[in-house]
Amino acid sequence: MGNIPPSRKKDPPPEESVQQGASDTQIKKTDKTKRDFTAKHRWTPEQAELRSFLKRKCQHVVEGVPHQGDARLLHDIYTDLYITQGGGGVNDEHEVRQIERASWREAAQGRPIKCSDIFTPLSGQHKRIRSVLTKGVAGIGKTVSVQKFILDWTEGETNQDICFIFPLPFRELNLMEKRKVSLVELIQHFFTQIKDPKILSSSEHKVLFIFDGLDECRLPLDFRSNPRCCDVTEPASVDVLLTNLIEGNLLPSALLWITTRPAAAGQIPPECVDQVTEIRGFNDPQKEEYFKKRISDENLASRTITHLKSSRSLFIMCHIPVFCWILVTVVERTSEKSERREMPRTLTQLYTHFLIIQTCNKKEKYTERKERDEEMIFRLGKLAFQQLEKGNLIFYEEDLRECGIDVTEASVYSGVCTQIFREEAGLCHGRVFSFVHLSIQEFLAALYVFLCFSNRERNTPDQQQTSQLSALFRAATLHDLHKTAVDLALQSENRHLDLFLRFLLGLSLESNQNLLRHLLPQTSSQSQSSEQTVQHVRQKIRDQINSDRKINLFYCLNELNQHAVVEHIDRSSGALSVEMLLPGQWETRKLKFELSEEQLYGFDLQKYIKTPEEDLTEVLSPDDVLERLVPVVMPVATSAV
Template sequence: MKQSIAEAVQTTIKSHLRKKFQCLFEGTAEHGPVRLLNEIYTDLYITEGEEGEVNKEHEVRQIETASRRTQAEDEAIKCNEIFRPLPGQDKPIRTVLTKGVAGIGKTVSVQKFVLDWAEGKANQDVHFIFPLPFRELNLIKEEHLSLVQLLQHLFTELKDMPLFNPEEHKVVFIFDGLDECRLLLDFHNSKPVFKVDDPASVDVLLTNLIKGNLLPFALLWITTRPAAADKIPPKCVGLVTEVRGFSDPQKEEYFRKRISDENLARRAVSYLKSSRSLYIMCHIPVLCWILATVLETMLTETYTGEIPRSLTQMYTHFLIIQTSMKKVKYTEQKERDEGIIFKLGKLAFQQLEKDNLIFYEEDLRECGINITEASVYSGVCTQIFREEAGLYQGKVFSFVHLSIQEFLAALYVFLCFSKREKNMPDQQQTSQLSALFRAATLHDLHKTVVDLALQSANGHLDLFLRFLLGLSLESTQNLLNSLLKKTGSILLNTEETVEYIKKNIEDGSEFNRVLNLFHCLNELNDTSMVEDMQRCLVSGALPWPNNTIPSSSQCASLLYLLLTAEEGKYEFYPNQIMKTDECVKNMLPVIKASRHAR
């Protein structure tokens, strides 16, 4: 009898999960294009991750660092074998913690794992899989439920079915998005819960599941951005893995699957390879999708405009493309786009200050977005702003990716500046970023952001800075004028800013900060420092005497050039550089980036 109940429950769950996970929604579930996951899914590079110190660096830094690694360094782990012990591990793994930056493919990996089980393709020794995203668990944090009631609450299909005992079966719980968790996970003081029918708050149930008090033989898979990995005590984790995104061959495979026109896909890959700073960003699957969306339009035979070469230009085109994909009923209101983008920018900026990737009704109301209008916002700005109804049917909101949030936040600041809407009453004057609204000139604004970015030890403003600088170019403003009312009468002169950035490069001592400043110069269309290094490499000499040690700025200049140049274009002589331990440390990425080092 017990077996038949378990089989009925399993059949119901598998059917539900097949319907829920068979499609991959790129952008928003309601408005984005629907693609079958199995048609577009591209394997990700997953390896064993490092335990111990949590990486709090901005994720763009982590992307760029990861892109410089070689895959031979680590053994790849297949998504469907996430619980398999690695060579040398002799005891079974109960809890896997998977780290990865936003948009790297953690949630899609979970989706593939669940779908393959539901379709009978993998892990058929598992009786039940319950995916429980933190963004949905957040919505029921006030409830007191037993574990069985919680599952019935989230999986409504189980409500009218006979109760089953999870203790008698092999069960996998997947907690996706630990970084989005707004529950208080107190592993030291939460009351113990041992039985699946004992009621408790959701956070207490989770801590007891993770500690192993509840269902000690159940398997747990937890995914998180790296900065939140320390929310789970190391003793509760059997294996740490890391999703490193797409390798170069996987990038090309993705574009072939994503762009149906084979010739167009080939041209897109070729174009990105010629713009190495963009190609590096393709390490992130979500960014591949953004770039594919833009290039699919830009590279057609009928397009006569300039192809974007900087990150800001790409995101500006993406905003224009997505905003134009709106429902017919909104088209007659010409001014509506600007109002919506301004409110979304304000939301992006405020949540960036709080380091939030997801938000709720109250967050929207603070920015003048009525909850009943949310579908209008996600309809007009298709695939930029995501509105989701969870299993519990509560509303959760987010931008499709952190970089889109940072772009809109930078656009909001620039619009406020150009319209002179400074010292706004709802802006917290205690905020570090409130100084931006007191800038008198464009150079003051740039200087303030550059200084704040350089003061950030973890690079949390690096990408925001790049976008704000790129938005200040007249060419970008001309693009935006098709979408927004003409910005105020500001003189778009960036020469002072360029000189200020160069001075900071020369004075800089921290390698990653200097490297980001070169990316900033690229956004401002200034390549003079890189061209100087180029001339040196072509002549076979480096710009420092043989007896001296290159500064971090010189190392960063060389690295930036090698990373952004076509493969194998330059060669250099390590014995001219590797004179101290610090030099060796700075130059290791350069050696890895160079195909021809003598």
């Protein structure tokens, strides 16, 4: 299960208790239990110490940001995710596109695998599984699945043929980029419990290395040019140690488990991977189970589930556990103020509410820190935008300093935005920073661009704009900004700007701007009609051959509060073409209707559909639209795109 939301009804546990997880009395009991357990399983002292260390590290899930949320026992809240045997190759599509595509797959297409069984050959496989590559989009639950695997092992539940497990996240290995160490020294640096270097070289000990977060790796991983290294005591760069471990030159008997976002999977040569698995997140029943568990008010939980099913773009995103947390945070907080308050219908509306909630001090709501909040959000947005350009989810101190963020002030990254931006101190005491989820980074990046445009006199970017995205800052009107963003997103090969585009368009709605002004009172109003942008998006839908790109443009219309139906009238032939997104399927449908000259005159499709803003009680599906059109027009041809 991915990161779960923090409970606002409990005070965060002291950092000491989160790390140790017990009082002095409990520690004594734990030590006795550990000795009994060690004797039962005949573990060596080093094995016992390592297991005890890893258990303390893995048994709790700190909900939200480390050291600020509630620590819950992993066993109490863990829900198995859908893990399947994956295919090879690299998928560089935007991750939301992958989630949306995966949501229409039949479960039967995959072969479910338990997390504890990823090194077990599947039926029909006869080779030994040495290395496993697990793919999954950001926030889908890769790291927590690793945590569950380790915890079950420490408790003697599964994989007891493994003697030692060494989890080495890439975000921490990055901090040792300039050091030369042997593999033994590297292990002893992270795991002080390991005293005997012979452990790594002995064939009697089965060892598993877990490299979590390949997409966060800033090491070159040059498999072609790196020198060969076969001696665990030979000093080398961390990059060389990793490539030789993965290739099997170092410790060929060791097991390897690498997790990554899909776009980074290509960094590992296919011949070095014995099995590829994929974590697909929550299926539809698990989504409902999650909300019933997390929302204590049964009526609110039921209303939330019903609402989500009426909003395809939100319901699809709920495949990602972190997104479910964001949604629950907003639903619970907004329901406290008014039971009749409208639930968010678009991604932009949801994330705007989330930003306001997380920057609101419980005791001093919008009183003394308005200017500080505005400046902080702008700097975080600048960081989000710059790192989005570079494709980075993980940042380091120098990245923050470039954006004017003082890394020595805890309030800079936690006091103001407690659940948006986080710092982690790794095993080697380095400082690693990230947004809680990629979608939050994309929202803040879009907000940064919008703020630069709306307050150009104060917020002109001070850096040299030489990238392709620099064209956004030269836009003279809001429509120019939108048109440029749409065109840049369509030119992107891997669609990495798709969600950024949805947010940027959504921020132009007056309703979302009104929400933002509670938080950013100095933001200039951009009340310019979005009709030009709507027409531009619709024209792009008509021009696009690629169905995937069309679908994202339909979702862009949704962010602009326009029903995702596009019509075109050919007055010379008297034909009406209607294109729409099919509910529950990964395709669009195009239909043609023949109109009489009288019907053609002044035809307005909007008369037959309603936007969510016009009628909150009724959201028409494309089939509903067609039903209303039947009395008016006569279909002569139907085709699916």
